[in-house]
Amino acid sequence: AFGAPMVPIAQSTLLDTFPREQHGLATALFGFGVVLGPIIGPTVGGAVAEAQNWRWAFFLIVPFALVTVLGIFLFVRDRKRTEPPRALDWTGFLALATALAAMQLMFGRGERNSWFESTETIIEAVLAVGAIYLFVVHSLTTKQPFISFNLFHNRNYSVGICLAFIFGMLNFTLMVMTPTMLQDLRGYPDSVIGMLLATRGIGSIAAVFVVVRISNWDPRMALSIGFTCQALSGYAMSQFDINMTYWDIAWTSVLQGFGIGMSWVPLTLIMFSTVKPERLDEASAVFHMLRNFAASLFISISIAIVVRSTFINTMALNEFISLFNKSLLFPNVTGPLDFGDINSLALAGSEIRRQATLIGYLNVFKLFTVLCVLPIPFIWLARLPRHDR
Template identity: 45%
Template sequence: MATAVPSALPDAAGTSFAQRAVILVSLTFVTMLYTMTVMIANVALPKMQGTFAATTDQIALVVTFNIVATAVMTPASGWLASRFSRRSLMFWCAVGFTAASFLCGVAQSLEELVLYRILQGGFGAPLVPLAQATILDTFPRHQHGTATAVFSMGVVFGPIIGPTVGGFLAEELGWRWVFFLLVPFGLIAITAITVVIQDRRRSNAMRLDWFGFLTLSVAIASFQFMLDRGQRLDWFESPEIMIEAIVAALAFYLFLAHVATAEKPFLNLAMFRDRNYAIGCTIMFLFGMILWTPMVLFPPMMANIQGYPEAEIGVFMALRGLGTLVASVVMAFINRLFDPRLLLTIGFVLQGVAAAYMGGFDINLSPFALAWTSLLAGFGVGFIWVPITLITFRTLDKAFMNEATAIYHLIRNVGSSIFISVTIALVIRTTAAGYTELVPFVSIFAEANTLFGLRGDWPTDSERALAGLGAEMRRQAVMLGYINAFYLYAATCFAIIPFVFMVKYRRAER
């Protein structure tokens, strides 16, 4: 797959502003359709577990296999688009995704549901990278910032709208409607692709490098399984996790050795010779690590610490989306006025500041504190999508666009998976450590107990009172775990900034 194909779309100068606008809006909608599934199933897992009488490990496969299928098919998007044309691939992916979503809703067993989730992830994976590649090819370079600002709304809003609306539907109508919700959106996306996307060019000469594809697929799948199941199985104390880690490392080594020596490898390393693309992918990997952290931490923290109802949790998640929306609108107007490196730095600083304040949360979660930190973090995300795209693809040859966007989104997904697993593990492990550290303060044999004033503040003369004391200690310890996770989030935000200044940038030609 080393041979690059010419851009499948006509030159940007050959399309009118109205045509480009219709393509942009349509593909933004298509992107939102797929990204809605990133977290939409998570809100309904407890109800699915009850329906199928499944264990926690079993029901988690509904999410795990979907992530694995997405990760495996994403790097294949470039070859598939070149072989079958962007239009054909996007059309059949949208059809397959919509059908798989409906089948998920009517599944009668856990095995069926897992199978249909695999199909959903596999068919949906190429939609986002192909949509971005099409937009970048359709618009001239000096309009990439504005186009990306609009496109980013679909990327960011999907994972916010999905769980919010899906949680309501699951509560009112049952978990199956979480998937039925996607069907009408899918039909609209199919119609939009049919009417708007006219790219039919393909390259029959391109052959799939099966060894490269299979070794990369095995590496990604094993790595994703390790990340998803690691915490539940106590990481490398488990033989399964050790096997998955070894298989992932060996397969990835074979893949790298192959692409470095093969005449036409699955992944064309020539695109990484572009300095900005290589650095941009590094920044995107790190950005992927922090992208969904608040969305992963806020719902369980709010529910377990202060007992916020699901409806209110959804509102706070929507505030993050509101911040991103405002920033995206601002970026549509200012992206051509400022150096993208400056805008990117501002975005990471805003997220870092929000995360630092999150690290200052205490056990009494103030609605105002939750609201403004969510807004600020979302605003920071909106400042990042546009400049990071401009930086990454500014100097890259358009002949690599299909392949480059696929790898770009794969790297983001892998970064997200790694950091989510690390964050959850940090919360759980530091919660246990925090609980251990709190024990001396409530022990009747500890000197600290007299300083704590426990005897006068909390009754200890009954089992019920002691149980309540234990529950409060666990609540305090869990909060310590979340605080540690937020500080890690903040540190990562600030650690990304030095990479931004490694980028070389000059104004695009018109």
């Protein structure tokens, strides 16, 4: 949790250091770490966990952290500020933190607790609504709020923050859902899953180079291409069957990685192109907070969809396994299975659970595709800054 400010501080420092005409190149280079880090980490971690022990995966960060700390002291210079730092608005901070935590718990545990049939879910919902109300009212009435709503008077930033929320929902979901799908349905080992996930990095690297080469393009066009590539990847994954191959996972991962890489740079350019330098810290913090919250929120929703869909489809498919189903009397339908034998029934039940689970994952991929397509028209609500026209 204490590492949460690192990315927004790094990005605001980067944007403040480089002139606006070089923000595209600087953001592209920064995007290497943002996009590739979550891809390389699970890949290497999966190999280490399989070769040694899962605990060793957590020690991998230690040498990189030490080098980073040394680099900060040697190369990063403190920025000169023309105004004194603001006092922390504890009321706004605690209200926002409570609202986000309550919503995360509600969506993460809602399916397990049968949603609003559970007292816990009701309490979390009431707490989230109350905390949001307190945060909004307090922010509008205090002189120095934790997050100033004046920031959202900037049209590009307001459009960008909505797009960033959806981008956050899309960014990590497939990377979290795909490994569990491959383990549950195909029985792939951790090392193979890690290598398949690493193919996403190929697309991301290619996209960053493409973005640098087309830096004179309208960033709205590049962002639209990025969301379209992710939509095509999600649609292809929604057509998977139980016999999906390595190639099926690899090429869809490459396409998804390309879409993410194409989206990151133009999204940040649109958001921060018209933000005043003294507001970059606040703008970057809100951006990454909402992006990370959206990612965890949609992952929780996706897991709930898989669990719910698996239960519903298991019950629906089990209705066909009955002595009253005359189609099961024909050998060309049942094959080697004899539904009068308990072993055959157990085998059929296992296959039904696999197919029902697959349907749950396919439903997530369909929702992913819809979320990729929906924001594309709204991208064009953003305006190009004068120096990009």
